[in-house]
Amino acid sequence: MxxxxxxxxxxxxxxxxxxxxxxxxxxxxxxxxxxxxxxxxxxxxxxxxxxxxxxxxxxxxxxxxxxxxxxxxxxxxxxxxxxxxxxxxxxxxxxxxxxxxxxxxxxxxxxxxxxxxxxxxxxxxxxxxxxxxxxxxxxxxxxxxxxxxxxxxxxxxxxxxVDTNLFNPDDPAKLDLPKPIFMTMGRVAVEKNIEAFLVLDLPGSKVVIGDGPQKAELERRYPQVRFLGEKTGQDLTSHLAAADVFVFPSLTDTFGVVQLEALACGTPVAAFPVTGPLDVIADHPIGALDNDLRSACLRALTMSRDSCRSFALERSxxxxxxxxxxxxxxLQPSRSLRPAVRVAGRSTVQG
Missing domain, CATH: 3.40.50.2000 (Glycogen Phosphorylase B;)
Structure with missing residues (x-):
């Protein structure tokens, strides 16, 4: 097709x-x-x-x-x-x-x-x-x-x-930071609600991966947070694997693929109980959801990294x-677009 x-x-x-x-x-x-x-x-x-x-x-x-x-x-x-x-x-x-x-x-x-x-x-x-x-x-x-x-x-x-070959826990980056390490990744912009993570009173260190229009402002306001900019490929994977908890503070994402990428690296997720995290994490022992994001972060520290990896391996x-x-x-046949191959399996349509 x-x-x-x-x-x-x-x-x-x-x-x-x-x-x-x-x-x-x-x-x-x-x-x-x-x-x-x-x-x-x-x-x-x-x-x-x-x-x-x-x-x-x-x-x-x-x-x-x-x-x-x-x-x-x-x-x-x-x-x-x-x-x-x-x-x-x-x-x-x-x-x-x-x-x-x-x-x-x-x-x-x-x-x-x-x-x-x-x-x-x-x-x-x-x-x-x-x-x-x-x-x-x-x-x-x-x-x-x-x-x-x-x-x-x-x-x-x-x-x-998630690409579980690329995202894996095998080679974590050596980050010279106090543990535990709480990390988030994504576009550094107001709609991603990153500041909800930065204001938390958490032990250890906070790390932000990504770039965006808020990055310079947030770096000035939160000098204790390590902003690493954009990372890709194996460099990104190794940093996700080095985190103790992946924090997903967004309230507006429709899914949040980064959650699966972190889980594939063996890193549990802390998030708000909203669309995306509710569907990915749900009641699986791979992360914590709470309207109190700090509580979610601390609970996520207790999750099994092996369970996170196993969960991701089932999501190909x-x-x-x-x-x-x-x-x-x-797709219905039309005047000039007629699917030549009908794929096996039924689609679920609500309407």
């Missing part, structure tokens, strides 16, 4: 969406699918207000049409609701091409903390965006329930995975890719 995925989030960005899509493509290939991407590459772009370093593409109708036609896809998936996503959606509607979407980022909450635009208005726009698709894929049962309550229809499930990207491909069978 030839699959075209349209996404506004792409390299050199370092985030969960980019890691998810690249991991999906690699695993889907092993299952016999051919995944290509329609990304911001080659389009002019502008900077995002209030977010230095982040740019959004300015796609044009003709080039979008050319790229879609060149890919000759048997299925189209729109992964983001940015300019690329809207442009590909418009192309599909003009040509009467079926497509699926996924809800991966809480843009209404992100926008609300950076502007005066209320979340209710943003959700109305997103409902309109996703309603045109054959299915909106979500990563967790709790997110599916939440979006259904907000009026979203045709919701399907697409879980996430191959299973995630199989779910994704199976969902594409929900």
């Amino acid at each position: 030839r699959i075209l995925i349209a996404t506004d989030a792409w390299h050199p960005q370092v985030n969960g969406v980019v890691r998810t899509l690249t991991s999906l493509a690699r695993s889907a290939s092993a299952l016999g699918a051919d995944v290509s991407f329609l990304t911001p590459e080659g389009f002019p772009s502008v900077g995002v207000p209030t977010y230095p370093g982040l740019r959004i593409a300015l796609p044009n109708r003709r080039e979008i049409a050319r790229r879609v036609e060149a890919a000759a896809p048997e299925a189209i998936h729109i992964a983001t609701e940015g300019p690329i996503g809207w442009a590909v959606r418009a192309h599909c509607l003009r040509r009467k091409l079926a497509f699926t979407t996924s809800y991966t980022t809480r843009f209404p909450e992100y926008i609300a903390v950076r502007s005066i635009i209320p979340a209710a208005l943003s959700y109305a726009v997103l409902r309109h965006f996703h309603a045109a698709g054959a299915m909106t894929m979500v990563a967790t049962p709790s997110l599916r329930q939440e979006l259904a309550a907000k009026g979203f229809k045709k919701l399907g499930f697409w879980g996430r995975g 990207w191959e299973n995630s890719a199989r779910q994704f491909i199976g969902n594409l069978s929900a």
Whole structure:
């Protein structure tokens, strides 16, 4: 099956969406699918207000049409609701091409903390965006329930995975820091709620991996915290393995792939009991969830690192890719897009 995925989030960005899509493509290939991407590459772009370093593409109708036609896809998936996503959606509607979407980022909450635009208005726009698709894929049962309550229809499930070969506990970094080490990783931005971790009264050391618009400010305000910037590959893995607890303070993530990456390194997770952590950690003995994040951090110290690793080994990207491909069978034949391969297995659609 030839699959075209349209996404506004792409390299050199370092985030969960980019890691998810690249991991999906690699695993889907092993299952016999051919995944290509329609990304911001080659389009002019502008900077995002209030977010230095982040740019959004300015796609044009003709080039979008050319790229879609060149890919000759048997299925189209729109992964983001940015300019690329809207442009590909418009192309599909003009040509009467079926497509699926996924809800991966809480843009209404992100926008609300950076502007005066209320979340209710943003959700109305997103409902309109996703309603045109054959299915909106979500990563967790709790997110599916939440979006259904907000009026979203045709919701399907697409879980996430982790590369347990890359993320492993075998070679932890030697960090010359007082123990225990509490670590967080991600975009250093207000919507990630990192300050909720930094203000905690915890023993040992706090470490932040990642970059973003808040990094310089938080470094000045919390000089006792070690900010290490962005890390990738084996360097990232070794640092996650060196932590005693991975702290996930976000209240707005739809899943949080970094939780699985930390668990694969044998590091237990401390988080708030919200969508994402509730689905990943739940009542498994691999982390602690509490509205008192400090209590969660201290309880997580008691968790078995072997249990964390074992849990992650059961969450493969191959299973995630199989779910994704199976969902594409929900595409209805259209004027010019007819899936040539019907993937075995049923998709779960709510609507």
